[in-house]
Amino acid sequence: MPEPVDDPYAGYNRVPRPMRPGSAERRLRILFLYSRPPLPMTRGDELTVSHLLEFLHARGHAVDLVTLCDPKAPPLRPEHRAWLESRCRSVAFVPHGRLEGLVGALGGALKGLPAQIGYLRSQKQEKRVQGLLEAESYDLAYAYYIRSAEALRPAMANGRAKATFLALQLSQTLNTARLAASARTLAERLFYRFESRRMGAYEAKVWQGVSRVVLIGKKDVAAIADACGRHGQPPIGNVVMGPHGVDTEQFKPGDPALVERKSVVMSGVMRYAPNVEAALWFAREVWPRVRAVHPDARFTVVGRDPVPALLALDGKDGIHVTGTVDDPAAWIGRAEVAVAPIRAAAGLQNKLLEAMAMARPVVATPVANEGIGAEPGRDLLVVDRAEDMAAAVVRLFGDAAERERLGANARAFIERHWTWEGPFLHLERAFVEAVEEGEARGARAA
Numbered sequence: 001m002p003e004p005v006d007d008p009y010a011g012y013n014r015v016p017r018p019m020r021p022g023s024a025e026r027r028l029r030i031l032f033l034y035s036r037p038p039l040p041m042t043r044g045d046e047l048t049v050s051h052l053l054e055f056l057h058a059r060g061h062a063v064d065l066v067t068l069c070d071p072k073a074p075p076l077r078p079e080h081r082a083w084l085e086s087r088c089r090s091v092a093f094v095p096h097g098r099l100e101g102l103v104g105a106l107g108g109a110l111k112g113l114p115a116q117i118g119y120l121r122s123q124k125q126e127k128r129v130q131g132l133l134e135a136e137s138y139d140l141a142y143a144y145y146i147r148s149a150e151a152l153r154p155a156m157a158n159g160r161a162k163a164t165f166l167a168l169q170l171s172q173t174l175n176t177a178r179l180a181a182s183a184r185t186l187a188e189r190l191f192y193r194f195e196s197r198r199m200g201a202y203e204a205k206v207w208q209g210v211s212r213v214v215l216i217g218k219k220d221v222a223a224i225a226d227a228c229g230r231h232g233q234p235p236i237g238n239v240v241m242g243p244h245g246v247d248t249e250q251f252k253p254g255d256p257a258l259v260e261r262k263s264v265v266m267s268g269v270m271r272y273a274p275n276v277e278a279a280l281w282f283a284r285e286v287w288p289r290v291r292a293v294h295p296d297a298r299f300t301v302v303g304r305d306p307v308p309a310l311l312a313l314d315g316k317d318g319i320h321v322t323g324t325v326d327d328p329a330a331w332i333g334r335a336e337v338a339v340a341p342i343r344a345a346a347g348l349q350n351k352l353l354e355a356m357a358m359a360r361p362v363v364a365t366p367v368a369n370e371g372i373g374a375e376p377g378r379d380l381l382v383v384d385r386a387e388d389m390a391a392a393v394v395r396l397f398g399d400a401a402e403r404e405r406l407g408a409n410a411r412a413f414i415e416r417h418w419t420w421e422g423p424f425l426h427l428e429r430a431f432v433e434a435v436e437e438g439e440a441r442g443a444r445a446a
Helices: 044-059 078-087 098-110 115-120 123-135 146-158 172-182 186-206 218-230 273-293 328-332 350-357 386-397 400-417 421-445
Strands: 029-034 062-069 090-095 138-144 161-169 212-215 239-241 260-267 298-302 319-323 335-340 362-364
Touching (some): 029 044, 029 146, 044 078, 044 138, 044 421, 090 123, 098 115, 115 186, 123 138, 123 146, 172 186, 239 421, 260 273, 260 350, 298 328, 328 335, 328 350, 335 386, 350 362, 362 386
Parallel strands (some): 138 161, 161 212, 212 239, 260 298
């Protein structure tokens, strides 16, 4: 079993590794809006927000963070609070509990809002944003994820921010539609169908009035454009492509001597519906085919908060469900093959980036790879059907040269395209461009 790592930049409670991209030519005043504390980094969005805050600090920008927090959640660790306060000019935690969320979701439903928008809409956060805007003029107001879109409206309304960015990242219309198609129960299918319809109407309009919308992949853009057409709205035209990255120091090739024969790993937050669906599908549809050829093969599901359906698999047919681990990299590095059997998500899959960064040979679905764009056959294997995924895993078990080739190409691909600094520098250029456009509009109006 992997041992805990005594390193502030590794493990469950890590903080982002310091970045050194150099100082920005123009330093911006940024109002940053989010729906939960970004530490600890237990989800993909928290990972991205934390690293973006590190990047903005390293570039010399002044950031005021206004984020929701659950008053009943465990308090933020002192070192995490200290890190946030060192990276931001100010940090405001706005309490938003479950009861407030449920009342908001109900009220939002009556207004036609998607459930997750109503649940996370906070008048307290909007008032805090309004107060900051009245006290200072910002270059940029930046809202991360669609769940923070309503908090951005004060900045759009009063003109106190020269530019506004809404980082949708992925199309929730597409995401919820895929969840509806793969849901295990009738209740889940009905809910996600309902949410997808509401999201289509919301995404068709929410991008209008902001300077830029940030999205990860072309399919996300196409899904929102399709929603615009269905709801009689103009086609979305203010998109900035804003993918994120991976810590190539934490997730790096390990000691080949530690790799365990005939072992397969999947990682991710195991209460997140697309990960749950993927792990269950692999365990039920793919894994028996692998075990039929290799009865001693082992499949490890690594990630926090596994749902009961996954816990029920632990100890059966060579399957181990770890639950929360201190350092996922230690588990990924021991696997002979990594899998990303995602079928019901949109956007970019961090779990795939991490496995590839560790030079693991990966077998993934087209959905898992669509936001990353690795070349099938060169950087990883991409398959869609259960029998093909099983065959790919079995083939890799028996071909050490192919495992080494795919792993080396995967690491090289990540180093070329998916470090944190590269995408963030691209995003920063879009910030400055939008701010300058806002200044030009202000000068013309004057």
